[in-house]
Amino acid sequence: MCNGFGKPIPIAQVRPLHSLLMTRASHEAQRETHPSIRPFVLCRSGSPGIQRYAQTWSGDNSTSWETLKYNIPMGLGFGLSGQPNTGHDVGGFWGSVPEPELLVRWVQNGIFHPRFSIHSWRLDGTATEPWTYPEVIDIIRDCIQFRYRLIPYLYQLFVEAAESGHPIVRPLVYHFPDDPEVVDQSFDFMLGSNLLIVSVHEPGCRTRDVYVPGEVKWCDFFTGIWYNGGSSNVIETPLERPTLLAREGAIIPTGKAMARVGAEPDDTRELFIFPGPDGSSNSERLVEDDGTTLDYRTGARSIVRVSVTATDTQIECTVTREANGFAIEYGHLTIALPPGESRTFVHHSAQELPPDVNGRRRFEIPIP
Incomplete structure (x- = not known):
């Protein structure tokens, strides 16, 4: 007692x-x-x-x-x-x-x-x-x-969790409550609202039958293959890499691959964008602060807003700054399109860069 x-x-x-x-x-x-x-x-x-x-x-x-x-x-x-x-x-x-x-x-x-x-x-x-x-x-x-590399995306999810209470990892039903096929799905999951993680939990598995939810399209992050929502698909799950799908319209901020956080200057932001093949529109904020102090509570943070609108012929990107209370270490954003994306990319100051090793077209955009 x-x-x-x-x-x-x-x-x-x-x-x-x-x-x-x-x-x-x-x-x-x-x-x-x-x-x-x-x-x-x-x-x-x-x-x-x-x-x-x-x-x-x-x-x-x-x-x-x-x-x-x-x-x-x-x-x-x-x-x-x-x-x-x-x-x-x-x-x-x-x-x-x-x-x-x-x-x-x-x-x-x-x-x-x-x-x-x-x-x-x-x-x-x-x-x-x-x-x-x-x-x-x-x-x-x-x-x-x-x-x-994903830490900038994860950081946005931590900010969202702190501000709103949303989980960081989420069951599919969290975002697709009207889809009866995902009610009892417990092993594939969402990382935030934009990435669907395809889990492999059996030995020898190199392909998986994956149900892709909702009435949206999904793009394989690494191959650029698109899948229709509300359908089951056989998707490759090679041992050499994870399998994840990006929701159409997704904007995924990434940084450098470092030995540890802070090992190098945090002066790179590459945004992987996934404009829907039939058109889409999305806007995401990129919140930055010093990551250590509580100064963000008194305004010491930067917020950059990235918006992407796509039609069947072009992809237009705009970048605006919503808060400037923290000096970020990068002055531009690198935009990476999915492998195989051929539509015209539109931004008034974009400079095209060489494609990456997976053939993604890339563009450099200044931050105003």
């Missing part, structure tokens, strides 16, 4: 509050010690409300294909429960050492969750480390570099 809320109650009933109160104390101590710096607290356990103070994760998971699969809906449940900043131990925390294919697929899925960590413990002292897998180290490296 313990002294509860005015009367003695069984301690089991208040045990979940233990981690909540500990994280609140840690959060408050950081705020008191460094009042201008954003606190960061990581806690393995928690109860409703812990999102106010800490990042959390699904705990000591075991190494198996089944765990990889069922960690996905667990993470979606976190988000729907008001906890957007979560993840899982990639590769499994305990159990056998993951086989190379399992680790690759786990990394390919984990890079799209808010918390990405390869984390393990075993009695014999062995740990799951990418460099102990020479046969797939290049694939894992490419995935982690892609994660770093």
Whole structure:
């Protein structure tokens, strides 16, 4: 028994509050010690409300294909429960050492969750480390570099979560509640509103039957192949890269692939845009601040608005600045079109750049 809320109650009933109160104390101590710096607290356990103070994760998971699969809906449940900043131990925390294919697929899925960590413990002292897998180290490296490139997009989702409460990873039904085919879909998921992550959670899988939701078109991020919403499609899921689809109209900001955040000047923004083949219109904001202090609360942030309108013959892009309270390190945006896109690109100051390694046409646009 313990002294509860005015009367003695069984301690089991208040045990979940233990981690909540500990994280609140840690959060408050950081705020008191460094009042201008954003606190960061990581806690393995928690109860409703812990999102106010800490990042959390699904705990000591075991190494198996089944765990990889069922960690996905667990993470979606976190988000729907008001906890957007979560993840899982990639590769499994305990159990056998993951086989190379399992680790690759786990990394390919984990890079799209808010918390990405390869984390393990075993009695014999062995740990799951990418460099102990020479046969797939290049694939894992490419995935982690892609994660770093996506940090500007992820940051927009963290800003959105803080301002509105929207989850960062979302079940398909979150955006397509009127599509009956996605009501019980728990393994493919949305990263924000613009990227659909095609999960691979079975060994040997190189193609998958994927239901593409809604009444919109979707573009394979890497191949440029378009799919109609509301249909099932056989989609390639090669081991060499993750499989993700971009919603028509999507504008995905990316940065440099770095060894760690801050290792190099943050002076590059490449926006991958996916104008619908039959026409589309979309606008997204790009929010930037120092990433460390609380100065954004008093206006120290930059907001750049990017709008893309497409017809069947041309793609027009406009860039405006909505806030200028933070000095960003880049003075232009690079716009990358999907592979195979041939429509005329329109912007009054655009300069065409050489295509990238996948044949994407690219343009440089100044920020006003």
